[in-house]
Amino acid sequence: MLNQRSRFIFSALCxxxxxxxxxxxxxxxxxFNDSRLVTVWGGWSVRxxxxxxxxxxxxxxxxxxxxxxxxxxxxxTIMGTMAGFIMARIKKFRGRMLFSGMIASPLxxxxxxxxxxxxxxxxxxxxxxxxxASRGMNTITIAHITFSMAYVAxxxxxxxxxxxxxxxxxxxxxxxxxxxxxxxxxxxxxxxAMVSGWLLSFTLSLDxxxxxxxxxxxxxxxxxxxxxxKVRLGVSPDINALATILIVVVTLGLCIAAxxxxxxxxxxx
Amino acid sequence: xxxxxxxxxxxxxxxxxxxFIVAIPYIWLLLFxxxxxxxxxxxxxxxPIIAQPPFTPFxxxxxxxxxxxxxxxxxxxxxxxxxxxxxxxxxxxxLAFIATLFxxxxxxxxxxxxxxxxxxxxxxxLLLVVIPFWISxxxxxxxxxxxxxxxxxxxxxxxxxxxxDQPLELLYTDTAVYIGMVYSYLPYMILPLYAxxxxxxxxxxxxxxxxxxxxxxxxxxxxxxxxxxGIIAGCLLVFIxxxxxxxxxxxxxxxxxxxxxxxxxxxxxxxxxWPVASAVAIVLLLLLVLPIVYxxxxxxxxxxxxxx
Numbered sequence: 001m002l003n004q005r006s007r008f009i010f011s012a013l014c015x016x017x018x019x020x021x022x023x024x025x026x027x028x029x030x031x032f033n034d035s036r037l038v039t040v041w042g043g044w045s046v047r048x049x050x051x052x053x054x055x056x057x058x059x060x061x062x063x064x065x066x067x068x069x070x071x072x073x074x075x076x077t078i079m080g081t082m083a084g085f086i087m088a089r090i091k092k093f094r095g096r097m098l099f100s101g102m103i104a105s106p107l108x109x110x111x112x113x114x115x116x117x118x119x120x121x122x123x124x125x126x127x128x129x130x131x132x133a134s135r136g137m138n139t140i141t142i143a144h145i146t147f148s149m150a151y152v153a154x155x156x157x158x159x160x161x162x163x164x165x166x167x168x169x170x171x172x173x174x175x176x177x178x179x180x181x182x183x184x185x186x187x188x189x190x191x192x193a194m195v196s197g198w199l200l201s202f203t204l205s206l207d208x209x210x211x212x213x214x215x216x217x218x219x220x221x222x223x224x225x226x227x228x229x230k231v232r233l234g235v236s237p238d239i240n241a242l243a244t245i246l247i248v249v250v251t252l253g254l255c256i257a258a259x260x261x262x263x264x265x266x267x268x269x
Numbered sequence: 270x271x272x273x274x275x276x277x278x279x280x281x282x283x284x285x286x287x288x289f290i291v292a293i294p295y296i297w298l299l300l301f302x303x304x305x306x307x308x309x310x311x312x313x314x315x316x317p318i319i320a321q322p323p324f325t326p327f328x329x330x331x332x333x334x335x336x337x338x339x340x341x342x343x344x345x346x347x348x349x350x351x352x353x354x355x356x357x358x359x360x361x362x363x364l365a366f367i368a369t370l371f372x373x374x375x376x377x378x379x380x381x382x383x384x385x386x387x388x389x390x391x392x393x394x395l396l397l398v399v400i401p402f403w404i405s406x407x408x409x410x411x412x413x414x415x416x417x418x419x420x421x422x423x424x425x426x427x428x429x430x431x432x433x434d435q436p437l438e439l440l441y442t443d444t445a446v447y448i449g450m451v452y453s454y455l456p457y458m459i460l461p462l463y464a465x466x467x468x469x470x471x472x473x474x475x476x477x478x479x480x481x482x483x484x485x486x487x488x489x490x491x492x493x494x495x496x497x498x499g500i501i502a503g504c505l506l507v508f509i510x511x512x513x514x515x516x517x518x519x520x521x522x523x524x525x526x527x528x529x530x531x532x533x534x535x536x537x538x539x540x541x542x543w544p545v546a547s548a549v550a551i552v553l554l555l556l557l558v559l560p561i562v563y564x565x566x567x568x569x570x571x572x573x574x575x576x577x
Binding site (some may be wrong): 008016024080082085105108111113119123127143144145146153179203227228239243 | 273286287290291293294295297298299301302303304305306308309312318322360375376378379381382383385392394396397398399400402403405406407408409410412413414415418422427452455459475509510512514515518519530533534537538543546547550553554557561564568569
């Protein structure tokens with residue numbers, strides 16, 4: 001029984017999800033287009049995939065991006081977890097105001113500002129102490145850790161404010177040392193949040209164009225930088241193929257993650 | 270006695286451990302988040318020169334071993350004198366504002382629909398909102414290029430229908446920038462709105478309808494006012510990043526689509542005028558300070574309410 005209101009909601013949902021997904025589906029379909037003219041359909045083909053895997057620039061950029069993303073995600077998760085723990089559990093220390101400002105700001109800072117300011121820092125450091133000797137993978141990774149750890153901190157903080165502190169207090173009262181409490185109680189509680197933090201940092205790092213463009217040096221081209229330099233000249237069929245691969249990988253990963261969480265929730269119940 | 274001794278030992282160790290946990294992220298952020306802004310500010314006060322790096326030094330060592338400080342406000346004056354920058358700032362605010370409005374208009378019914386769905390469907394719909402958020406931003410913006418091109422899919426479809434006989438100019442216009450922004454930022458609008466709407470107590474609406482309110486009156490008088498915190502959070506999450514956006518105007522906008530992020534990028538990479546780029550960044554930051562501080566205050570309120 002659909003009344004007028006539910007019909008409106010239903011059509012809003014249909015429109016919304018069509019809007020979100022049609023562009024992505026079109027990219028996937030056109031990645032199998034045989035024609036070099038991107039919008040003319042020339043029959044099904046996988047030639048752009050073959051071309052992609054024979055393109056050394058693309059493979060090198062992808063390798064670089066994945067390396068940066070993995071290192072970034074690991075360090076951002078460690079430091080972001082520390083920062084989230086501080087925000088949720090250490091109520092008083094000197095400079096807490098400044099700390100909470102610094103941990104929340106990267107989330108809303110325009111990328112151009114973050115990129116510019118970090119590059120100017122690296123240049124100044126290089127001039128005064130000689131480090132970093134060159135810019136590339138090292139500087140991109142530092143920049144990515146800095147903004148990713150803010151996202152991890154938010155995830156960990158909200159998880160820790162959700163769960164009651166009494167569990168940790170009970171363990172303390174029973175004589176457990178702080179490190180023991182951290183290891184046996186707190187870490188298992190926030191472990192799922194750390195996993196999502198790691199995945200989010202990995203994706204953010206893999207996705208970043210603007211900050212990497214600023215802080216990178218002449219030798220290092222990440223995957224987004226390569227894609228951007230190609231597509232700013234127009235639509236290109238091998239980018240469609242590359243996009244399709246990335247989309248399929250991300251979607252599969254998310255669906256598996258969602259499936260695992262829903263199974264865990266069910267067994268917890 | 271020995272118990273007391275162990276206790277002090279423990280509390281010293283506990284304190285050390287606390288210092289350690291606080292110090293590592295603190296020092297990292299001071300070095301790689303705060304210090305860079307100080308340097309940007311410093312360089313915005315320098316003169317551009319043709320050298321490596323391309324700006325005049327802040328400290329000058331004189332021959333007798335003393336220091337002098339060189340600063341200039343020329344870069345900021347230049348921003349005020351050249352109307353290009355003023356127009357660009359205004360235009361960025363205008364584009365971001367209109368895009369935010371459209372995102373709200375499209376996102377609200379979706380968030381509302383998800384919040385009113387029965388449980389298993391709701392989770393699937395939420396996952397469907399989140400998936401595009403994880404797919405590369407750059408690729409999602411790129412996906413619109415093929416649709417909006419002169420010989421792209423929209424024009425092809427309209428020509429085939431016979432609605433138009435000349436292809437429309439869609440790509441490289443402000444319209445394309447709006448579409449790109451609404452598309453890219455829609456999940457940022459839907460998620461906070463959903464989080465707010467799902468908390469709404471249905472009994473309030475039932476009470477309203479028992480007292481004779483029509484459905485739309487119930488919505489206007491109950492749902493909408495109660496969802497204002499969600500609306501504000503969603504709008505700020507769209508508006509703040511949209512102002513400094515670079516990728517969307519660079520890929521979808523025309524040469525005359527002036528946005529501050531793009532001007533900063535070009536000033537830096539094409540003109541290699543680092544001091545002016547720094548001054549542009551400082552002014553952009555000043556423009557964003559109010560909404561950012563407001564947003565963080567709101568967030569802090571929400572967290573403390575959630576904890577209470």
